[in-house]
Amino acid sequence: MTTLVLACGHCNVPESVSSLSLDVPDRLVWDANLCGRSERILRQSIAPDTNVVFLVGPDLDQQVTLAEDAVGAGIHPLRIRFLDAWRLSPDRDSLVTHLRAVIAGMRTRGSVELMPSRSTNRFRGHLPRRSVVLPHRRYRAPLPRVDSSRCRAASGCDLCIRACPAQAIAKGTPPHVDPATCTSCGLCLAACPVGAIGHPSMDFRTFEAEAEQLAASPHRNLLVVCTPVLTGLTPKVLPSDSAMWRILEVPSLGALRPEKVLRLLAKGFDRVIGLAQRDCCPGTPGPFAVVAAFLEGFGYAGCVAHWDLQEGPVPSAWSLPPPRAVPPFGDLDSLAQAATMIPDAGVDLVPLPGPGAGVIEIDADRCTFCGLCAERCGSEALAIEESPSDELVLRFDHGRCDGCGLCIGICPERALTLRTAVDKRVIGRPVVLKEDVWVICRSCGARVAPRSMVAQVTARTKVSVDIDLCPDCKPRQLLAGFPSKR
Structure with missing residues (x-):
């Protein structure tokens, strides 16, 4: 797959970039007035499946024109990127690093031609002037898609529906996304505990591939910036030593789960900062606040943070190395897994300000062993085990729990409580929440119900009933008590 980098001299991109060395077959073309000749240059340079990266100025309407020219030349919209980092850091090494990162990220995308999309009048998170003057002007934006083979909607999960601020997701198996209402905020991706929702422009494999390239130099800090904020970002809001910073563009900060930030x-990186401006991304500072609390609780303060530009420029103090560098976590699936990699610091329990990991506790006297909590749990953190001897065990695996709270809402007896926290003492050691046994039908030997459930029914009805008869045998026993007619 080829990547074509197009740089515009009229937008103050220096001609010296044309000497940058890219991997074959990638190419870089610098033109003194690319913005005025982009259509011709694109048609001369484009091959099938080409990715296009533009190095141009921040003018949104000019970017729209370039994007339309690229689409007109046969490029799919998801194969077009605008690299804004060159404007924020004049350092040549920084430009090369960011450019290689974007190319690496775009290579992670497979076929994009059949990916679902929606019509919109917004471009890169903003409303261009031409969309105001010409309201009929529409662009294409990708849509979330649900993997029905992984989705847990059939078992009652509705976390994506609850998370959507635009109410664009309707119940179904799998849920349906309304193209006319969806804003691509990405909160449904972060809410799904089993990763059943994807988005072509928010694929974490792309972000991760870019981050690996950006982290190639030591002692670097990463700014994770959403597209709407990045398009208006200026060097004055960054610390003066901008060469110490790398920039990762994501469509929405709200699409990231805490373990992804980690x-x-x-x-x-020395630090990862989520950079926002007011309410640009629904759901933030969520994942960054959770990871910041997690690391601070274990003695690694300042390694992750969230910053709102309404508070002012990014603090210069963040350019300095943090007091303590994090251990090499490697690939992670959960915060609980990360906790096992942290050396013993005399801390076991770390509270979190939101979902990311959870500790479930139970009021055993209320629990009837109905099994709804285990059935609803998408991560299988709650599970009921049955033995051949009719014993029942409800176990909780803290390492699997992300604190989504589905089990709390489904419990009819309100027997469960959730704390969003990481507890190293129980990671890797499933905890027995409750034990019980089946009541066996004295007539046919079938299982009737857990003893706790039978006891609750008996106590609430205050009626003498045969608790050791199954639904099939009970009517027969009642009929047997009546005298037969002759």
């Missing part, structure tokens, strides 16, 4: 840090 995986970005684990690529080798």
